[in-house]
Amino acid sequence: MANDVCKEEVYRDLFLRLVEPLRNYLYYHCGNAPQAEDLAQEAFLRLWEHCQKVPPEKAKAFVYRVGYNLFLDGIKHRKVVLKFQKQQTEDKAVTSPEFEYETKEFEARLWATVATMPEKSRVVFLMNRIDGCTYKEIAELLEISVKAVEKRMKGALEGLKGLIRDS
Amino acid sequence: MEPYQPDNEMLLRWLNGELSEEALNRWEDSDSRRRWQAVQSALERGALPPMDKETALKRLLTVREARGRARTRRLRLLWTAGIAAAIGGLALMLWLFRPAEEWRAPLTASEAVTLPDGSEVKLNAGSYLRYEDSWWRPNRQVELEGEAYFSVAKGGAFEVHTPLGKVRVLGTRFNVFAREQRFEVYCTEGKVLVLTAARQDTLLPGQGVRTAGATTDTFTTEAIPPGWTEGQSTFQSAPLADVFRDMERQYGIQIQTPELPGRTFSGRFPHDNLEVALKAVCGAMGLKYQVLDGKRVLISE
Structure with missing residues (x-):
């Protein structure tokens, strides 16, 4: 189903599975642990906003891409x-x-x-x-x-x- | 013997555990291999500590809810305005027949609520207001936990119920604070009746009544809306611990304090600048503060 990510359990499960590797990935970009955690959280908030457009199998790449873009947006x-x-x-x-x-x-x-x-x-x-x-x-x-x-x-x-x- | 230097290709295969036995043996005594091993173990030591994912999830959901609420609220206002312009009467009917309404001001922000009779309520950060429509028409009655400033439209009796006591008015402006053991009401316009288990008080503009634990006393204040409705918290001989609890709600942070028995604070702090707020309170009380990571503050003597 196209809107699976909008289901609360699916979304929570994705978060619990992906947030730590995502945080690490962002940390390797920015070198600052609290900032990496904030970026990871923001990426998941964006995932929720777009949950109807993102199929579950694309969610992983989505949060990585959004997290990285967020990092690029705000950083010297x-x-x-x-x-x-x-x-x-x-x-x-x-x-x-x-x-x-x-x-x-x-x-x-x-x-x-x-x-x-x-x-x-x-x-x-x-x-x-x-x-x-x-x-x-x-x-x-x-x-x-x-x-x-x-x-x-x-x-x-x-x-x-x-x-x-x-x- | 010439030290054996693997090329990039081999190094990568070694790092990924794919190097053949034979190649491995050739490299066995080489010093460079030990160095690469030192690199690997140093990298492992540099890994971030494991994440507390459950706490992170809770934080995520809180932020998500606060944003969602803001969005639906904006939409609702737009929708209401549109309908009201076109068919005001029908919009009013829709308001009146909606089921029980709940309002919860998120941490760090206050929220304005208009009740069906036109009364205005400003909810301070982290407060909760609820009313039921079926109860609403004959007796205007709301439930409150936290703090709110009411501007009541003229009409029949209007009651605010809190776990610590209730307030009854006709048409007036007043502030109610009800958290933990502290219940405080003061009036800025009209006349207010305050009922607690032990007593009842009638308040005129500029008068207030305060219950903390078992003691109740009256006080006078300026008959103006409370500072928090204008972006700052004001205190008059308030227990210092309560001041820091309020700061936690206004900024959505955690504040660790030493024991502060019997110390009180009179003054104010703004809601839009944590540094200024901390300076205002700590400066006046001779305390030191330290902002740990934007979410936690440590107070010391």
Whole structure:
């Protein structure tokens, strides 16, 4: 049925299943957790407004697209990326560093590298590495081809290679 | 031995656990592999904490409802105006034969309600008003939880019922506050009869009566509409805890306070600027405040 998403249980179920990965996805864009959560909420409010036009199987891609557009609408980009970097370098205890690359400095440099990666590469890379999304899943969510996902993954590796070489 | 450096293709396959045994063995002692592993574990440590999805859902539904209400209300006003212009009499009939009406002002905003007899009610944030049509015609009677300012059209007896007492009037303006254990009524025009379990008081303009727990006393005030109908909260020797509860409702936030026994506040704060509001209250009381994340505020001595 076309208006399934308008049904309260369907809508709630979609929210409970999708909101966390969506929040993470938006976080990889903006680098600010509360903001990512607000954007995710707003995307779901838009889904409700358009529930008659969005079939349930398209709801996933819909909230990802709307969330990303909302992020683009309201944001000065560079500022946000810097926050991402800062937040990540706060106290993260690493137990008994044995090698240089197990130290906090390494971690700080890693996140600095992540923050300055091309945004689209960063988002795809973190979805794959942190959330464990497969390329196919990412391609469906972002409405791009699997080839494009691979390309973005390689783009992310280029940035990290420098870090690996120099540590 | 030359350290083995995998190319991008291989790295990706390794990251996704698709690298063949043989290739894996070749890379086994390489230092770069340990570095890539360090990258992976650092990324995992950088993941956001799991989300409290049930709470997020509740928050979503609250916002959704508040927006939906605003929309249907606007539509209803338009609709009513249109019909009234064309066939005013019929519109009035429709109003009169509607079933029980409920109004709930969302947190952070007050709401104006016009009753079928033309009386105006302004509901303060987080308040609830209800009336039933079948009861309405002979005795004008509404139920209230929270705070509201009434401008009653002339007519028969008009009653406001609250869990803490009731107010009876003929045609007048007055404010009613009924939350938790505090019940407060004051009159700005005409004459009001206030009935609680223990006593009854007749109020003239500028007079008020206040019940908090077991004690009831009368007070005088300026005979003007309450500040909250004009976008600010005003207080006269009000318990400080009540002041912060009101601020929570006006801004839709949570305020954590230390114990504040016996402290009272006289003054006002605006409804459109949280910083100014906090400064007004905390400045006067010698308290410190800290806005944690836009939704929570911490008050300290």
